[in-house]
Amino acid sequence: xxxxxxxxxxxxxxxxxxxxxxxxxxxxxxxxxxxxxxxxxxxxxxxxxxxxxxxxxxxxxxxxxxxxxxxxxxxxxxxxxxxxxxxxxxxxxxxxxxxxxxxxxxxxxxxxxxxxxxxxxxxxxxxxxxxxxxxxxxxxxxxxxxxxxxxxxxxxxxxxxxxxxxxxxxxxxxxxxxxxxxxxxxxxxxxxxxxxxxxxxxxxxxxxxxxxxxxxxxxxxxxxxxxxxxxxxxxxxxxxxxxxxxxxxxxxxxxxxxxxxxxxxxxxxxxxxxxxxxxxxxxxxxxxxxxxxxxxxxxxxxxxxxxxxxxxxxxxxxxxxxxxxxxxxxxxxxxxxxxxxxxxxxxxxxxxxxxxxxxxxxxxxxxxxxxxxxxxxxxxxxxxxxxxxxxxxxxxxxxxxxxxxxxxxxxxxxxxxxxxxxxxxxxxxxxxxxxxxxxxxxxxxxxxxxxxxxxxxxxxxxxxxxxxxxxxxxxxxxxxxxxxxxxxxxxxxxxxxxxxx
Numbered sequence: 001x002x003x004x005x006x007x008x009x010x011x012x013x014x015x016x017x018x019x020x021x022x023x024x025x026x027x028x029x030x031x032x033x034x035x036x037x038x039x040x041x042x043x044x045x046x047x048x049x050x051x052x053x054x055x056x057x058x059x060x061x062x063x064x065x066x067x068x069x070x071x072x073x074x075x076x077x078x079x080x081x082x083x084x085x086x087x088x089x090x091x092x093x094x095x096x097x098x099x100x101x102x103x104x105x106x107x108x109x110x111x112x113x114x115x116x117x118x119x120x121x122x123x124x125x126x127x128x129x130x131x132x133x134x135x136x137x138x139x140x141x142x143x144x145x146x147x148x149x150x151x152x153x154x155x156x157x158x159x160x161x162x163x164x165x166x167x168x169x170x171x172x173x174x175x176x177x178x179x180x181x182x183x184x185x186x187x188x189x190x191x192x193x194x195x196x197x198x199x200x201x202x203x204x205x206x207x208x209x210x211x212x213x214x215x216x217x218x219x220x221x222x223x224x225x226x227x228x229x230x231x232x233x234x235x236x237x238x239x240x241x242x243x244x245x246x247x248x249x250x251x252x253x254x255x256x257x258x259x260x261x262x263x264x265x266x267x268x269x270x271x272x273x274x275x276x277x278x279x280x281x282x283x284x285x286x287x288x289x290x291x292x293x294x295x296x297x298x299x300x301x302x303x304x305x306x307x308x309x310x311x312x313x314x315x316x317x318x319x320x321x322x323x324x325x326x327x328x329x330x331x332x333x334x335x336x337x338x339x340x341x342x343x344x345x346x347x348x349x350x351x352x353x354x355x356x357x358x359x360x361x362x363x364x365x366x367x368x369x370x371x372x373x374x375x376x377x378x379x380x381x382x383x384x385x386x387x388x389x390x391x392x393x394x395x396x397x398x399x400x401x402x403x404x405x406x407x408x409x410x411x412x413x414x415x416x417x418x419x420x421x422x423x424x425x426x427x428x429x430x431x432x433x434x435x436x437x438x439x440x441x442x443x444x445x446x447x448x449x450x451x452x453x454x455x456x457x458x459x460x461x462x463x464x465x466x467x468x469x470x471x472x473x474x475x476x477x478x479x480x481x482x483x484x485x486x487x488x489x490x491x492x493x494x495x496x497x498x499x500x501x
Contacts, residue, residue, distance in 0.1 A: 054093065099266070103491035104117075123145055133159075138223065142162065151246050164222075167218045171251065184244065200213075208231055298378050312363040315358065318357040320354055331355055393423075416485055425450060427476075428448055434471055467494070
C-alpha cells in the first residue's frame, strides 16, 4: 500500500481538456465479397509494437467469428501473418526500419475494423509478465533500451518492473500511451527503491505521458511503477484501467530524450544547432525556409532571436515544440518589427502549451521571431524545437471519419471539412483515387468563395461490393498540386462496401 502525493491528487481534479492517405498496403482488397459471418472486432494489440529485423508474436483481443482474416498495414516493411489460433499473428519487420507508427486494419468479406497504431522500433520488444501488482511478485529484470509493452486492464491495476542501476550513472525512463498508441490512459510513472519508497515520479512530462530522470547514489535493485487515470476525467478518484489501456515503457542509462514525432508518426531525429545560441538581435541569423532547429534556454531571462527578412507576402507557419518533447520550457513565441513593436504573440495553442502561429509577412523589412520562457527561467532541460515553414495558398480539407461502411449499390455521402489557407477562393473538383473502375462520384464540383462553404459532401456509389483504402483529392483552380483530403489519423480513409444478409 502507498499514498498518492498531493500533486497527483490535484492532477486528478484537473479538467483536461493530418494527412496523408496511407501510401502502402500489405494486402489490398479489390475482390467481390460474398455474405459471411460477422466482421472482425478488436479492442487492443499486445504487444502494440514490434522489433525491426525480427519476427514478433502479437495477440489481438476481440471477436473473430471468421478466421483467418485479411490484414492491411500502412508500412511496406511491416508484414502480418495470421497464425492458427484466432487473434494471433506473427509480425515481421524489415531490418533498418526506424522508430515510427504503422497503422493496421483487419477485414473480411463482412467489413473492416477501425485502424490501430502499431509502433515499430529497432529496440528489442517485450511484453509485461503478470503478476506484477507488487514488487515482490516481479520475476524478471528489464534491460536498458528494451521496449516493454504493458496493459492496465482493470480498475485498480498497477504494474511493477525491476531494474538494476549503478551508482552515479544517469537513468531515465519514458512511457508512451497517448502520443503514438492513442491509448485513453493518463499514466503516472514512479521510481522506487528496493523497499518500495518513491524516489521520483512524473505525470505529464510529454503532454499526457510521463518521463522521469534520476541519478542513483548506490548500486542496487530499483523498480518502476505504472498506474493511471482516464485522459477524459470523471468524478472517480482511484486508479483506473480498461481493455485498451496499453502503453510502451523503456528506460536507458542516459538523460531524458527530447522526442518529437512528425505528422506521419515518424520519430524525428534531434537537430544539432549551428553555432552559438542567438541571444541578441545582432547575433540572429536570417531564417532560410524551411527552418528546423533545436536549442535550449540555458539562463534566466534568456531570449533567442531569429531574423525574418525579404519574405514579404509569404504566409509562415511557426511552431515551437517544448512540453510535447519532454522539455520543462513554458515556451512563448513573439514577433516584433524593426522598431521593436510587438506584431504577434503566442503562449499556449488552445489546450496545448506549445505555441503555434500562422503569420502573413506584410513586407520585406526585418522582423524577429523570439523564443523565451514564460517564467523567465533557464536550464539545460529547457529545450525547444523551432520549425518555420511557408504555408502555401491552398485549401485544407479533412474527413471526420476514417472508416465508412455502406451497402453495395447504395449511394452514400462522404463529408469534407474545408478551411481556406491565405484566403484562397476558386473552383474545386473532387477526384476519387484508388476506387474501383465502376465507382460513381457525384456532387464533385463546387466553388469556394470568401463566404464559404466550410464543408462539402461528395456522393459515392459502388455498384459491386468492394472495400479498401482510398483517397479523395481536390483539384483547385490555378494550383497545380492536388490537395489530398486528410483523415482523422495517419491511417487515411477506408470504405467497406459489402453485401449484407
